[in-house]
Amino acid sequence: MDEGEADLIRKARQDVLLGKPASAVHAEWAELGVRGPQTPPGKTIGYSSVVYILRNPRLCGYRSYIPQEIRERSGRVDPVEYLVERTDGTPVIGQWEAILTPDEWTELVVELDSRKNTGRGRRKGSTVTRRLLTGIARCARCGTGLYSGTYLRGTTSYERYGYYYYCRKADGGCGKLARSGPPVEDYVEQILLGSLKQQADNATRVEVEDPELSNAKETLRRIESDKAEARQLRADDLLSLAEFAREMRRLEERERNTKENVAGLSAGPVRAGSTAARVVREWEKYTVDRKRDELKRSIEAVVVKPAGKGGAQRGTFRPDLIEIVWKEILRE
Known part of the structure; x- marks a missing residue:
């Protein structure tokens, strides 16, 4: 995915969190001539493709896998339901550059889920009044x-x-x-x-750990888990020696960079995020x-x-x- 497409997705996430319906995101992408991998020649991207893209775990680096038999039987399904996880329940991380952080992607999915069967995102031309205080x-x-x-x-x-x-x-x-x-x-x-x-x-000001430091520590825990998994796969002869060496070298390099990052972070107090302040700021x-x-x-x-x-x-x-x-x- 090129940077232009990544920017479109980041903007769509922000727009959705600010209240824009997925149908409006689709209309915007269609007007821009955006096409998906399965878009027929001469057509623009479909609404279901837009929703599929926004809900795809790959956006934040998570792996998902939909078996071919399910694709053939059910057509397009919700990729969130096919997240690949390890035995300890943590998501498997893919080897590509993520567009969103896991928290950003999760927030987007939660927002989209909250709109199901609520009547939000009505079609253009709906006769339902949408004044601010109707019903209030x-x-x-x-x-x-x-x-x-x-x-x-x-x-x-x-x-x-x-x-x-x-x-x-x-x-x-x-x-x-x-x-x-x-x-x-x-x-x-x-x-x-x-x-x-x-x-x-x-x-009130509360003592909380710097979110960046927390993320770095979690990254180190995942790296340690990945190293243990790679050793087990090698022991079970499921990884060749060359593959094992490459994977361990990659993990150790990532571990070294993350530890350097941790050393420069402070565990001091920061103000807890305020939903009220965010609403005022973005109103x-x-x-x-x-x-x-x-x-x-x-x-x-x-x-x-x-x-x-x-x-x-x-x-x-x-x-x-x-x-x-x-x-x-x-x-x-």
Whole structure:
């Protein structure tokens, strides 16, 4: 795989973690004219091929093996299920340059798995509303979840706000509440990010080992295991003397380089990674779906109250008419 293809995969991983559907990654690759090994002449890469590539353990250097009989019987299968492992459960490392680290690949697979049967990644043209607070915002009068609608084109409200949230009578609501969407969303985002920033600022400093040092130590353990395995294969006459010598020389060279790296690393304390800080830092890059996921992790509901007698002054946003109901876990 050339560096251009590797960059595409790294970008796709980042995009998926920021909320982009795999279908959107496929559309982007197809537009770029990307082709896979099995792509028919004159065609671009298929959706299933994109998913297969992103889930392939080879991306992080792990070996996978799908028997030919399974390929013939089942066609394309999930490569994650055919990871090659040693008897102690550790993955077998291949002899090629990895594109992702094992942690990066695992994070990508977990994210893709979390989307199964959740309705995320809907096809283009879906009629399902995808506003930020749909299903989260509720009417204070009757408790019904608010829907979103678009203001009439050409009106001042359309030019200024575009859309609004409203309580729909046809779905059991009272039908007596409506509020312009963007100001409510901006307010809720501001409150959420402020809460997350405070959580990040209050995070205590903990004594943890440098992740790079931990990875280096794990590499040394794997090398020792590989050396023992090579000796056993040689003893069982499954490796020729030449193959055994080459493998041991390769492992010893890698061991020497890793030990030199360990010597230059510090085992001192570092700040534990904060999910809250990461969300605050990357919020503007998130898709609407990803933002909704983060909102729902922290917020039970956003209750929108009626303006009352006389209503509100035109064009004035009143935060006192918005109540955020936090999930109980945040108050423990």
